Amino acid sequence: MATDVRDVEVKLDDNVLAALPEGGKVVSVRPSGMSDYCNTYRIQVKLPGGGSKVFFQKEAAGEEGRELMEAAFTSESTTYEFIPEHVPRPITMGTYKSRPDTHFFLADFIDMVEDDIPDPDAYMTAVAALHNRSMGNCPTGQFGFPVNTRFGDLEQDNSWTGTWEEYWTRQMKDFLDKEDAAHGGELHEELERLRPLFFEKVLPRYLGPLESEGRSVTPCLIHADLWPGNVKYMNDGENVCIYDACAMWGHNEVDLGVFRNPRYPLGKAYLKEYWKHVPISEPEEDADSRNSLYMLRNQILLSVLYPHDTKLREMQVFVSSMRLLVDRVQDEEAAQSNPQQSPHL
Template sequence: MGNEHTEYSGEIDVPVEAIRIVDPSVLAKLPQGTIITSVAAHGASFWTRTAKLDAFLNDRPKEYFLKTSHGDRGKGMMSGEFTSMSLMYEANPDLVPKPIAWGTYTTIPDVHFFLCNFHNMTDDLPDLHSFPAMLAKLHRNGSSPNGSFGFPVKTYHGQTPIDHGWSDTWEEYFKRTTTVLLRLEQESQGLNKELLDMADPFLNKVIPRLLRPLETGGRSIKPCLIHGDLWYGNATMDGDSELPIIFDAACFYAHNEYDLGVWRATWNKIGKPYITRYHKHFPISPPEEDHDDRNALYATRVGILDSILYKGNSGYREKLIIEMKKLVEKFPGGYEGAS
């Protein structure tokens, strides 16, 4: 995410042939009688290869979007994205491309794919007025199947796997998964004593202080389906429908406000005006006075994920240390020390 994305120097391990052919497994997922007329590289990705498929069905033109990946990690990425996009489409079909299938190639070893309808996307930011309302609708309609926080399959932040599992409370889910992410950050960027020293108060003071009040004192929150990685590169406008559209989801059932955490980042072109507009459609969770600090907490977790993802980029870790320190110093007494 952010402008630093341009500094990523990793290589895409998907064979380029994956987007030069139409594998029989892909064709089998399309309606019977579909005739593919062209396959062309389309879009940009650090982790996958993507293409647009032009086709005809019953003499009518059709367009599809194909994303390909490689290896066991790539298989998990395609599975997680298909599950995420399918659930989001059910919750608000006006906001996401219709997913069609995911699967594995038969002609190229260990290549996997995700297939959905193609949309003519612009380079514009999503509309400030309609997008927050549509996102709020997604959050309201996407209900956890078991009333718990988590997700049934592993999803990926870029190439970083997130094994969600299920938790009865938001605090427990957030602490459990963030503990794993902090360990992965150390493995990715190397040991850092300052971060290690902050981990315990962050996990055992800051998180309880800001999340436990959401579900105590007669208050409660509903696990909502969220996108999970809603930076400006994953949200734009549909040039044909002129409606906002989001994609590249890494969903889970969470506190709805988590999706707004990445909007706090100064580099994110979707910023605080969108947060203000969103809460006209989905009110701030009580206690309202904790809202900004919760947003900072959620943004910090995104910072952990980015530091994991961009190995060797010290800028992400430096930002993470600054933001974690602010929260640790602000809430030294934890939940018990709240006034």
């Protein structure tokens, strides 16, 4: 057990100290980064043999806080299992001895370069390593995760499911329900028109072929929140650190949706780099549409998290993406029923 030698009135909780190096002395605790959903700290410990080590801690209160810490620990632990060179080592999660309603997650602290977005090679080498190493290693062989994880503080239903189309359809229905609730049930006429077409036409069209005519989707571990805020260069300026996963076992291409989102300065160069390491799922000709489909998840959840940012919905950021997919499928259907008619572009 470590000891807290700081000259402060409120010291680290005993259960946190028990998880730190035996005989270590806590010499510094200060806020680390920004989070809307929990408190974060950087803990410096002087080691008994000389030198020091730094740790990262999250804390949150109540049952929601416990679930948030469990989601973080399980996501980071599973991701670390496959790419330990890119993920801060998770140590433990637990509950404060002094405050039984407060819960924590503890990991190694990694110094990172805050301002630079890693280039496509560094960024996608780490992502591809996660997918390639975990492919086919899901403990159940199904789609889901042992716990419900969090995008921000939004719960993601990860109930184990046998087919990818069923899993993703359930998630999209849940996400759109959350988006409605975040906006107070305010009717969005265009979204209401598109929603049934999206579920009746778009999802079967682009997910069904992945699991038909002898094809199948092999679950791999996906991070599910690979925006640039969660992928940084380590201090060497060459290797990247990936953190804050809301992990699930799913179709690897889900992780590529964020790279299409115009909200982030990423784009085609990152996708091209990824495909150097991982083959495109069949049917390959649907890859671009699947990428748009998976981008929708990120756009919808951002609209849930930030309902007062009107451009995320009212300027139809995700509604326009949904319309593009619906139009694409309807044009394809029209072309098949009337081969003489050129599809709308």
